[in-house]
Amino acid sequence: xxxxxxxSISSNSLFVAFILLLIAIVPLGLAVKSKGKLFGKLGLFLxxxxxxxxxxxxxxxxxxxxxxxxSNMYEFMTFFGIMLTGSYLIIHFLYKQIVxxxxxxxxxxxxxxxxxxxxxxxxxxxPSLQSHWLTIHVMTVAFSSxxxxxxxxxxxxxxxxxxxxxxxxxxxxGLEFVLYCLVVVIGFIGVSTTFSFASEDVKLQFDNAQGQxxxxxYSMMPLIVTKGAVTxxxxxxxxIEITNKIDAKKLNSIVWAFMVGTILYAVIRxxxxxxxxxxxKPWTSRVQPQLMDEISYRAxxxxxxxxxxxxxxxAMIWAQIAWSRYWGWDPKEVWxxxxxxxxxxxxxxxxxxxxxxxxxxxxAIIGFGIIVFNQVFxxxxxxxxxxxx
Numbered sequence: 001x002x003x004x005x006x007x008s009i010s011s012n013s014l015f016v017a018f019i020l021l022l023i024a025i026v027p028l029g030l031a032v033k034s035k036g037k038l039f040g041k042l043g044l045f046l047x048x049x050x051x052x053x054x055x056x057x058x059x060x061x062x063x064x065x066x067x068x069x070x071s072n073m074y075e076f077m078t079f080f081g082i083m084l085t086g087s088y089l090i091i092h093f094l095y096k097q098i099v100x101x102x103x104x105x106x107x108x109x110x111x112x113x114x115x116x117x118x119x120x121x122x123x124x125x126x127p128s129l130q131s132h133w134l135t136i137h138v139m140t141v142a143f144s145s146x147x148x149x150x151x152x153x154x155x156x157x158x159x160x161x162x163x164x165x166x167x168x169x170x171x172x173x174g175l176e177f178v179l180y181c182l183v184v185v186i187g188f189i190g191v192s193t194t195f196s197f198a199s200e201d202v203k204l205q206f207d208n209a210q211g212q213x214x215x216x217x218y219s220m221m222p223l224i225v226t227k228g229a230v231t232x233x234x235x236x237x238x239x240i241e242i243t244n245k246i247d248a249k250k251l252n253s254i255v256w257a258f259m260v261g262t263i264l265y266a267v268i269r270x271x272x273x274x275x276x277x278x279x280x281k282p283w284t285s286r287v288q289p290q291l292m293d294e295i296s297y298r299a300x301x302x303x304x305x306x307x308x309x310x311x312x313x314x315a316m317i318w319a320q321i322a323w324s325r326y327w328g329w330d331p332k333e334v335w336x337x338x339x340x341x342x343x344x345x346x347x348x349x350x351x352x353x354x355x356x357x358x359x360x361x362x363x364a365i366i367g368f369g370i371i372v373f374n375q376v377f378x379x380x381x382x383x384x385x386x387x388x389x
Contacts (some may be wrong), residue, residue, distance in 0.1 A: 007063035007122070010057045010376075014078065014084045017053035020046050021085065021105050028102045032259065032283055040098045048118040051089060054082040058126055065122050068135035075114030076138060080375070083146035084108040087299075091150050095295055098286055110185050114376075117192035133318035140310025141336075145371050147303035148343065151296040152368035155361035158292040160300040161284040161359065171358070172277065178365055179276040180265050187261030188253070195220045202237065204229045208244050216249050224252040293357055294362045295349060311336040335374040342370055352382075 001009075031040035032072070041080035058079065061069040069075040088104040091097070159175050202218040206229035222229075225238030226248040242248050265276075272279060315336060316326040327333060346363045349355040 003064045003122070010061040010064060011120070013053045013060065014057040014112075017050040017057065018109065020050035020053070021109055024050065025102065025105055028105070029283065031098045032102055032286065041208070043098065043101065044092070047085065047089065047105065051082070051085050054085060058082065068127060068139065069378065070135065070138040070142065071125055072118065074115050074118040074120050076142065076375070077111055077118070078167065079139070080142045080146060081108045081111035081115060083143045084111060084149055087143075087146040087150050088153075090147075091295060091299065094298075095291065097155060097291065100150070100154060100292075100295065102283060103157055104150060107149065107153060107182070110182060110189070113189040114185055117189060117196075131276055131321050133314060133321055137310055137314040137318045140306060140314055144303045144306035144310055145375070147299055148307065148371060149368055151299040151364035154292045154296045154299065155364035155368075157284050157287055158289050158296065158361040159358065159365075160277060160281045161287045161289050161292070163277075165275060165281050171362075174362070176275050176277050178369075179280070180261075181369075183265045183268070184257055184261030185274070187259075187264045188257030190264070191220065191256050191260040192253070203232055204237065205232070207228075218249055218252065220256050222249075222252055223255055224248050224389050230288065236311055270313055289357070293360055296360050300343060300346055300350075300364070300367075304347060307343065308340055312340055331378050334376070335370070337380050339367075339370050339374055342367055 013062070024043045026043075027046070028040040028043035031037075033041055058069060061075075070079050084104060085108045088101050088108070091100055091104075156175075156178070159171070163169075163171055163175060164170050165175070196219055199221065202222055203215060204218060204222065204225060205213060205215045206226040208214040208226075223239045224240045224242060226244045227241040229238065229241070229248070230236055238248075238252075244252070268276065319328065319333075320326050346360075346367060349363070350360060
């Protein structure tokens with residue numbers, strides 16, 4: 001089979017898997033509310049089939065591009081979402097908690113949807129990516145991040161179960177803000193898809209940080225542009241001009257995400273007249289908080305050493321091969337170190353200081369926020385050696 005056929009099979013497998021996971025949320029939700037096991041078995045069956053199709057996507061795309069499909073944002077975020085689905089299945093095998101899937105699978109779908117807005121085209125690898133250590137490093141980071149993300153889901157479940165969400169407090173406001181951020185990502189997926197179908201791309205040219213002329217294509221209406229950027233016709237566009245040290249195109253996407261996400265959040269609040277926390281809380285009524293706390297801790301115990309290997313050790317080996325140095329304080333490297341230190345502190349506070357329950361839940365949520373910041377904001381906005389990804 002030629003490359004085009006393989007890529008078609010790959011993308012179709014991923015799309016069907018996405019739909020199956022979306023459908024699986026229904027029986028998983030019914031299983032959480034009912035005492036019977038039929039809905040739970042159906043939800044799990046759909047999840048297993050979806051995960052198998054996701055693996056088909058990954059293997060077939062690997063065959064098509066002739067290297068591990070983890071070299072750009074589309075491929076990495078997609079693999080991250082796949083590993084999150086797989087991580088849930090591992091946790092379910094160990095703890096048999098359907099409710100974890102009810103909260104983990106939507107996060108996986110959001111990650112997959114987010115990845116889908118990036119370019120899917122196959123392009124030759126830049127020299128620094130032509131290494132087997134890239135595959136080892138990135139796949140280990142994605143898998144460990146996915147396992148750590150399970151602790152985020154169980155942390156949310158714990159807080160929804162134990163907090164009085166109708167009362168005003170720092171904890172309830174913080175929980176609602178976390179859910180608002182998830183809505184913002186959904187808004188980004190929606191606005192990106194809308195612009196890709198409903199409007200034409202805008203080509204801009206500007207001087208980059210090295211003083212060289214550069215062109216970029218905006219798929220969303222340009223609100224934020226690099227200082228001095230003009231269209232092919234020499235027309236100035238955008239509402240705000242920023243320094244060329246920041247990727248204006250990607251910052252423009254983030255601004256659109258928050259605008260649309262905020263509107264979507266406001267619409268949900270107006271229609272339901274409830275906070276999102278209050279809408280989700282009934283689905284945790286039968287949860288054992290202590291068990292969710294235990295799963296959060298165990299997920300970090302599994303994910304932390306894997307992240308140390310992939311995010312630091314394997315990354316330094318690859319950096320030596322690609323750039324002839326083990327460490328260079330690149331923004332991505334710095335945030336990988338911050339992530340490592342945060343989860344090291346997580347385990348320290350848990351084991352030495354006896355931090356459990358709500359404290360563990362908040363640490364798990366903050367840790368997920370650091371992972372997302374590293375994988376999304378650092379990659380997209382802050383210029384560095386990892387900006388190609």
